[in-house]
Amino acid sequence: MTLTGRHVSYWIDSTLPSTYPALSQDVTVDVAVVGAGLAGVMTAKLLKRAGKTVALIEADRIGRGTSGHTTAKVSALHQLIYADLIDEHGDEKARLYGESNRAAIARLADLIAAENIDCDLERKANYTFATDEAGLAKVQAEVTATQTLGLPTSFVESVDLPFPVAGAIMMPDEAQFHPRKFMLAIAATLPGDGSHVFEQTRVKTVEDEGPCRVITHNGSTVIAQDVVITTNLPILDIGLYFAKTYPQRSYLVAGPIEASRAPQGMYIGVGEGYRSIRTTPTNDGGLLLLVGGEGHKVGTDDATDERFQRLESYLHSTFGVEPAYRWSSQDMYSFDKLPYIGTLTPAHHHTYVATGFSLWGMAKSVMAGMMLSDRILGIENPWADLYEATRPTPFVTATSIQQNLEVGIRWVGDRFKGLFDSADSVKPGEGKLITHKGSKIAAYRDDSGELHTVSAVCPHLGCIVAWNEAETSWDCPCHGSRFTCEGKILHGPAVKPLEQKSCD
Ligand SMILES: Cc1cc2nc3c(=O)[nH]c(=O)nc-3n(C[C@H](O)[C@H](O)[C@H](O)COP(=O)(O)OP(=O)(O)OC[C@H]3O[C@@H](n4cnc5c(N)ncnc54)[C@H](O)[C@@H]3O)c2cc1C
Ligand code: FES
Structure with a gap:
């Protein structure tokens, strides 16, 4: 089947490109x-509103990372989570989780109203549905858990x-919006009175505290009393967030649907x-149906x-909708289901992070902005x-042990991939690991037959990258860094590109 x-x-397609200067x-x-x-846009906005001068520094352009590739449901009902939270963390922490996510939705709606932002915000009921008996039992457990915590959910049969569905949990008055319209509108309110937005400015590292020095690849430095790292997975390894999370990729397709047939x-x-x-x-007065899923660990x-293909078939067979868009992105899963929002390490007092949103980071990004400001x-x-x-707890969960073990196994095992393959074996349109003069090379041959070769060793912590056919990219299975076929960074935590390597 061909993708349509x-x-x-x-x-991204429905918003204009942003053009902020580089530092x-x-x-x-x-x-x-x-x-x-x-997360970064919200944090910068709330701090500027409170009278601080801020510099928002972006490696690419505003809102083109995960937040520009999301489904953008702003919710406190996160598929199934509350029964697990009660089991793992107890009632009070589960209650605070619900309270904080709901407060973040309200804060976002208030901000959109106060700043009169046109970003297609709609308050809607949110459902987690089951189609079989096993799923139904889980949904019913979630209804009980949420009601114990005082959340306004109900069980619905259809x-x-x-x-047909076996049953669903419904939370009323949640939200959905156009995330990039929102981020661009907020970013536009930041520059001036000592505050700045810089795009195409990749940060290499942050040194010192009191003041902090934000060192960029452009050769210039931002000096600040406080630094907030909202790079999805923090680029600073010292906090070990790469070992407290794992990167999960997820896919979306979308196509126009008549309003009368739309859910x-x-x-x-x-x-x-x-x-x-x-x-x-949509901007032309129509309606687009988005369907997502097919998640897996990056790389x-x-x-x-x-x-x-599976998502496009589903869109067509279930809704009779022809696909007009497809995209995918990734987010960091936290081992204990709670995001990490606070100081980088116990020794840091002015360097902060927000990560581990576990594919539910819309309300949590707003929450991160509220908490860090x-x-x-x-x-x-x-x-x-x-x-x-x-x-400290996330280091000792079953998932964390399994994921970190997997990273170790890949770090060693992937070095044997492509041991006997050479450049000649790479077909047009194919990406393959090969070995040349003892070096592990990531080789891609484009449709015109030209070979693109870069080192297969991820500059983050040295894992071997893997081919991603749909995105024609090299993806690192360890902590989710992604690179173009020419080695340029598509997604951190890497702050350096894949090294250029020739097969001559
Ligand atoms: C397919 C998909 C669907 C999702 N659907 C939902 C949903 O419906 N509801 C929900 O709540 N959540 C959803 N999520 C999760 C949510 O989108 C994310 O949790 C959230 O967008 C993460 O925001 P962020 O600000 O942490 O990261 P990002 O949006 O990725 O922002 C990080 C930014 O940092 C920049 N950066 C990286 N390195 C550097 C550097 N060295 N220097 C400068 N800048 C740098 C990047 O370019 C990027 O712009 C979904 C995620 C995916 C992948
Ligand atoms: S080794 Fe960490 S992202 Fe590649």
């Missing part, structure tokens, strides 16, 4: 925010999807092969085209302990 949707995120000389601000996804709420299924479903209004599947402003925050980034 255009390979671009609808959120070209040293600047001094109160707070530097590194990474302009939703939903307005074009197939009214936001939906996600449970179990293997679950689908995430929502609509969004562990090179036949990624098949995942898009409070922290920098010296305001007590009721959720600070729950999400404390330096909490």
Whole structure:
């Protein structure tokens, strides 16, 4: 089956490119925010509103990372989570999780109203549905858990999807929006009065505290009292966040649907092969249906085209919708299901991180902005302990042991891949690991027959990258760095490109 949707995120395709300058000389601000996804944009905005001068520093362009490739349901109902949270963390922490996510949705809606931002915000009911008995038991357990915590959920026997369900949990008054319209509108309010937005400025590292020095690849430095790292996975390895999370990739397709046939709420299924479903209004007055799913750990599947194919088939067979868009992205899963929001390490007092949103980072990014701005402003925050980034427990969960073991196995095992393959064996359109003069090379031959060769060793911590067919990229299975066939960084935590290698 040929893929029919255009390979671009609808959120990016439907917004104008941003054109903020790159950093070209040293600047001094109160707070530097590194990474302009939703977490970075929100943090910078709330700090500027509170009177701080900020510099928002982005390696690429505003909102083109995970936040520009999301489904953008802003929710406190995260598929199934509350029954697990109660089991693993107890009632009080589970209650705070619900409270903080709901407060973040309200804060986002308030900000959009106060700043009069046109970003297609809609308040909607959100459903997690089951289609079989096993799923139904889980949904019912989630209803019980959420109601114990005082959350306003209810059990419903049917939903307005074009197939029967066994039952669903419904949370009313959640939200969905156009994330890039929102991020661009907020970014536009930042520059001036000592604050800045810099694009195409990759941060290499952050040195010192009091003040902090944000060192960029452009050769210039931002000097700041406080630094917030919102690069999805922090680029600073010292906090070991790469070992407290794992990168999960997920896929979306979208196509136009008639309003009369469109489902009214936001939906996600449970179990293997679950689908995430929502609509969004388009700029020309139409409606687009988004369907997501097919998640897997980054760098562990090179036949990624098949995942898009399954989603496009589903869109067509279930809704009769022709795919117009397809895109994919990734997010960091936290081992204990809670994000990490706080100081980089216990020894840091002015360097902060927000990560581990576990594919539910819309409300959590807003929450990160609220919490980190409070922290920098010296305001007590009721959720600070729950999400404390330096909490020790995540290192000893079953998932963390398994994932970190897998990283170790790949670090060693992947070095034997392509041991006997040479450049001649790479066919047009194919990406392959080969060995040349003892070096592990990532080789891609484009359709015109030209060979593109770079080192296969990830510059982050030395794992071997893997081919991603659908995105024609080299993806690192260890902590999720991604690179173009020419070696350029597509996704961190790497701050250096893949080294150029020739096969001559
Ligand atoms: C397919 C998919 C669907 C999802 N759907 C939902 C959903 O419906 N609801 C929900 O709540 N969540 C959802 N999520 C999760 C949510 O989108 C993410 O949790 C959230 O967008 C993460 O935001 P962020 O700001 O941490 O990261 P990003 O948006 O990735 O922002 C990080 C930024 O940092 C920049 N950066 C990286 N390195 C550097 C550097 N060295 N110097 C400067 N800048 C740098 C990047 O270029 C990027 O712009 C989904 C995720 C995926 C992948
Ligand atoms: S992303 Fe960490 S080794 Fe590649």
